Amino acid sequence: MKVVYNWLKEFVDLTAPAEDAASRLALSGTNIGGIEQGAQGAVIEAELTTNRPDCLGHYGLARELSAIYRLPLKPVAPKPAESAAKAVGAVRVEIQSPELCGRFTARVIRGVKIQPSPAWLRERLEAAGVASINNVVDATNYVMLELGHALHAFDYDLVRDHRIVVRQAKPGEKMKTLDGLERQLTPGICMVCDGDGTRAVGIGGIMGGTETEISFSTKNVLLECAWFEPVAIRRATRFLRLYTEASTRFGRGADPELAELASRRCAELILQLAGGELLAGVVDAYPGKRAPKKIALHRSEFLRIMGVDVPDKEIEAILAALGFAPVRVDAQRGAAGSLLAAWECAQPSWRAEVEREIDLIEEVARIYGLDKFPPRFPVARKAAARLPHAAAEERLRERLMGLGYREIVTIPHVAEERNELFRPAEATPARLANPLSEEAGVLRSTAAVTMAAALEWNLNHGQRSARLFEIGRHYRLQGQQSVETRVLALGATGEAREKGIYDAARAFSFADLKGDLDAAGAFAGGFRWQPEGGAWLHPARCGRVFLGAQELGVAGQLARRVAERLKLRQDVFLAELLLDPLYVAMRAAGDARRFVPLPRFPAVERDFSLLLADGTSFAAVARVIQSLGIAEASSIEAADLFRGKNVPAGKYSLLVRVLFQSPTSTLTEAQITDFSGKIVATLEKQLGAQLRAG
């Protein structure tokens, strides 16, 4: 709200410069967006929190400043001249929906002259950010900005039967509002109607209608100043998507007691601006009148919450200035500073949100000054704990960083079309009911989809090599429940080793991905790999990763079909693994880890250069060797692999290195020769392997 500082001075004799007042307001709960100097003097941009509808008018902020500076607040007591004729005879009001409209006051002013407002009024409205329309409408806006209560002026002669009926909207009802739009209504919305109540002339507390609008031919004015139920107003604004100055004020909770005063003040202003005569009295339907609430404040509770005391006089002065009329009620009355002191306060009608002792504590503290409560350091009484998986996650993260992967953080919202490329058939996607755009319509079903997007971003921005990881969640539905699962995503593309002074370049390959994953899997006792992956993976370069019988996920090269859809022009490698079972296994493997004594006798290496049929796996070779049951064969490794030159079609050459070692003696040449002979014979017999010369 734009606050004209000189306007505030009409209610409080402020001497401080506007900057000082703004700063004091900011430190007592009114957020200040800035100060500007204009023709009307300083204008303060006040950003009010939703709990302070009373400050949506200058008078409310003047009350704040009167409490802050301890200056008296001048009462508003308009006494417009009234004619002999009474309003009661000229207009009737019936509230059929008291749950929506708690008060409706009507005044009638006859013989007005509608014309443009005088300069002083136009300028002041303009400074406050409101456009001038005509003298009567401007008067209603002026009072709204002054007292914070919204009013509405009807052309009295256009209101049928000079009768107002307040009821809720009927199903399918429509009306044309002042902004010229036809509005579709729904029950629960409060309608201000005329005549027999069938015709709506305004949406209560939100916007008037065109049919009874003030125009330059208006002679007589019916002035509405009402009170509408805040929750109903907020429902209605949300349904209608119609937010107005009036709906903001009624929606946050206006002051029902203020309605009559604001109406009187507005009538006074209309007489001043447009002439005419005000019919005596007011027609006031007030079914929602409430008795003021009593709220107690105890010093002991203040101390318990705030930690530091505030003197009696300060407490009383602050509460009195804010309108709470505090009265000491404890037995120690008169004993200043008593720890047993208690006050009974009356809730002002403009502060409906102050209902409890804690609310009063806040009122006292914010005006007294939060800087007067000295910072202190609380004592901890329990040891702090990280998340149960924090240590495992940190080891994993450190290992991946050691392998050259950079951590990324992604937004899980993706396009459904993309999500579909990666979504496993059994996963139900978690779609948004109200996405911002189709590009962000579903929460990722796997972290592979966002990892692919991160690689894509880099490739499209000239970064040809990247190794990335993300520790995050994927999101799925299971029936009507949501399931969030912790996952690790890896992504890599480009060079595993960049060309440099010392090294030749080498492209990242499936083997890099597998090796890196296995380096992480070593924490959990090692991964087991099985053929095949998801449909989004290259059928020949992918695998499933297991820990024992538990499948953790898939890894491999992105299928060409998918890469083409994403317009990725180079090979991309991706993996997604479940993290919770990995963390559990890491912990178990860590607990089970024991020292293995180092060998005391030398090991002997033997290389077997084998010619194998394509499709015969290294694992098959190793299994055959293991089946011989040579206890001394302590490790079997693949040392080299090649195809092509000198290797017949349909075959490949594999160099297998076997390490022989005995825990009890040094092996003799004869023993090694014997083992080797058995190995070669069995491989030839069972796998058709040929031993290559050399």
Next chain:
Amino acid sequence: MSSVESKTAKTLAALDAAQPQPVVALFAEVRARFDAEAAAAHDEVSWKLFRDAWLGRKSGVLTQITDNWLKPASPELKRAVGAALNELRAHVEAQIEARRVALEGAADETTLARERVDLSLPGVVRPVGSRHIIRQVFEEIERIFLQIGFSVAEGPEIESPYYNFEALNIPEFHPVRDDMDTFYLELPKGAPGQLLLRTHTSPVQIRTMEKQTPPVRVIVPGKVYRRDNPDATHSFMFHQVEGLAVDTDITFCDFTGTIEYFVHEFFGPGVKTRFRPSYFPFTEPSVEFDASCIFCAGRGTAAGGGACSKCKGAGWIELFGAGMVDPAVYGFVNYDAAKVSGFAFGIGIDRLAMLKYGIDDIQVFFQNDVRFLRQFP
């Protein structure tokens, strides 16, 4: 040379050296020969041959003397031969080592020039990884709060309206719901309730208090979502760290003391703090918390004159919202509001990282450009 070699191949008896005198002479002869050969060892290859000729285990001169002169010597000569041999050995070893040092020192300058490394060239660059800056900032926050007894908790990002709103004293149609535009999930027909993406990490306050009795001290990191159109300062996903402390003796002073401690740890001890009253439905009293601007040291003016662009001349930067837990919240978790009190805060991690590192576009965090990631090693 041949005379010495032929002599060391024979026994002392064969050389007619039965008395100490000729033995001493023989050793002197060997030593002279050694000194002469030493001078000839002028490079690494000849030095190695020379070393092996004298110290070789199988057929070095000293081994020959040991085998041929010392071992077969008569008991009366053995002592003298042993002493002379030890003396010779010490001399030979010292000289061979000295020769090596001399040779290395005098190594060919051209060879060195060829081998000398160019220190202006890079070493071998191995790929190194890094933590995302959001993660780094969170770890810093976690470290700070772990030190003062705050445990870490977490909760789901897909929440029910109850935890995200109602239990935090934000009933339906409460005006602050308008400020927290919310994503909802599309659920199968007939689903009993709604699911939404949490708009803050505060639901975990409720989940934590449901699970444990006071004292409670937790921080809760995580992703949160608000349905705002993306721009330089808005992302519809961002990160918060929620904080919650509830005990029988926590006051507003403890709250401000804790926040002040955090800010001094995070931004440095010179940073000043300020609390402005504010409004949140789940805290009361509520505050907005400001720190003195780290870019202009709170002066409000830029180094080159004019207003500081970061704090818009205010000298203060708004950091986050916080407050004493509203007693209404305790009602939702069966805590006795008359007995316990506490405070809660919600720190925006992204905003903190933007402030600390001068990042002016929030979107850059989530694009994951490796040129960005590399800047935070």
